Amino acid sequence: MKRTQDRVSVLLLALFLALLLTLAPLPVALEPLRPYWVALVLIYWSLEVQQPIPLGAVFLLGLLLDVLLASLLGLHACSLLIMVYLVRRFRPRIRFFPPWQQALAVLLLLLNDRVILLWLSVLLGEPVPSWRYWLAPLVTTALWPWVFLALDQARLVRRQVGKH
């Protein structure tokens, strides 16, 4: 019981940092390459931690992201819900992939997410974004190993601190 709560504090901190990083300004040219930080944290958590994040919490987190980014309310909620669901669905398989295949799976998840977002925004009559739109998943995947290691480390430290 105690340990689960400790872990939740790590998740909340990671998500908070991810939100700040999402909002941090980038040069105009790099703007479309912005990594999907929140998705990385959620993918890691759904893969490595056995307790699933409740879908309701994912939905609320998505809405929070929408409000912060001033995007269409529900857009990121949709995207994160589908992503977390897919990771949980294929978790037993992805978990035993070698690291590079895991990264590939993450890339596929992110590309799938972009397709869904594009489909939704076209459905709702928004303009089709430029080709740079498709570069963000690549950048995000490049960051995956580092996020993975950092979160692993954070959980380990938290657990050790919890023991004493």
Place this chain on the structure above:
Amino acid sequence: MRINPASVSAGAGQRRLNTARLLTYLLLAIALMALDQRGKLNAQLRAWSERAVAPVYALVDQPVRAAERLGDWSHSRETLTASQQAQREMLLLQAAAMQRLDALEEENRRLRALLGAAAGQEFSYRFAELLRVSLDPYSHQVRINQGSEAGVFVGQAVLDGQGVMGQVETVTSGQARVRLISDPDHALPVQLLRTGQRSVAIGVGDVGRLVLPNLPIQSDVRSGDVLVTSGLGERFPPGFPVAIVSEIRRDTGGAFLEVSAEPLAALDRGREVLLVTVLEVPEDNPASAPALEAEPAAPLENATGEDL
């Protein structure tokens, strides 16, 4: 996080995923999106949620601003002197241009009085900075660091040094969200400066392009024409530059022109903006104090006090 004892004892996280719950949340999200897209979402809800997240923006904005200030310190003496020199020259040039403008304005006022026409409007400007946060690059919105405490109101026109940027969409006490004119949902009533032809400049989701649909084929438009706000629609005061006509094509039907224009304001690169307030000038005596009955007095007086 909710703990399900059954799944813990089951071990490997093999608990069946609740697809029904996923679908419910997805439907909810899609319904929200549809409502938001059509502008039917409760404005109060949006305002409330933005008030709740405003501190997060400040949390990102402050360190970035501090880093920029640190960067400013490290400029060498030579660059500073050079930029000061350049700015002094620019100020002189603009002051010279202003002298003529003052005379013209006075003449304009006299002529209007002779004609018995309504007096021209006067404006007060308030300086604001963009928050150093980046929103969804596809949403065409920015946040500024002035809010209702400074007299910012919903619908207020936002300019930069070159032209019209957009209008205020939501206001919290210390911040506001501005919708740019490049947003696909934004339409701005404009006028060709040269001919006076009226049209509407519509955003297409590209910061470098606006389109003017439905100009008749025989209308006199040339590449390089300047578009200014027409003041119709009453959101934007008339006469502010908006864009320069960049491309003219016939549409496929042949009855209308498809005109593209390039916005003058630095929509994606700006740092500072001006908020415009229209001051009502009494017709008989323009020199007397501006009438402020339309708006709450305190914020407006504050705004004129820091007039640029």
